[in-house]
Amino acid sequence: MDSGPGDPKVELASRLNAARLEFDAQARRFEDARARLQDTFDQVRNGRPQREILHDSAFARLQARLETMPVIEQAKGILMAQYRCPPEEAFDLLRRASQSANVKVSDLAAQIVEQIASPGPRPAKRPSPPTSGDQGGRTIVRQARRRA
Secondary structure, three states: OOOOOOOHHHHHHHHHHHHHHHHHHHHHHHHHHHHHHHHHHHHHHOOOOHHHHHHHOHHHHHHHHHHHHHHHHHHHHHHHHHHOOOHHHHHHHHHHHHHHHOOOHHHHHHHHHHHHHOOOOOOOOOOOOOOOHHHOOHHHHHHHHHHO
């Protein structure tokens, strides 16, 4: 009976062993996460303010990112359509514009989306890039685009 590398039983045993190892690794990661969660609960119970705990936690940072991601993606899409550029360039424009205006990327993105979504007359020609402030961010992105 053949028990070499091409043997289906050997392959099956190897795959089963790899699956067991992955399961064990997943279980260890789960237990680590459970221990961190329990530690957080204990800190809340022992008087550390929940706001302070969340500020330091990776969960809070991830939550904030998930909340701002849709508007940033929408703004990127708007910039991609207006300037016929790839996603990386659109985000780079948004990032540089936010830095030069000292405004969070998510805030500038929200201004851009709001400006496009707000009812009102649409310009007949191609719109100029977004700026910061009350104009919705057009001048800032234009300046960032010139520097690129």
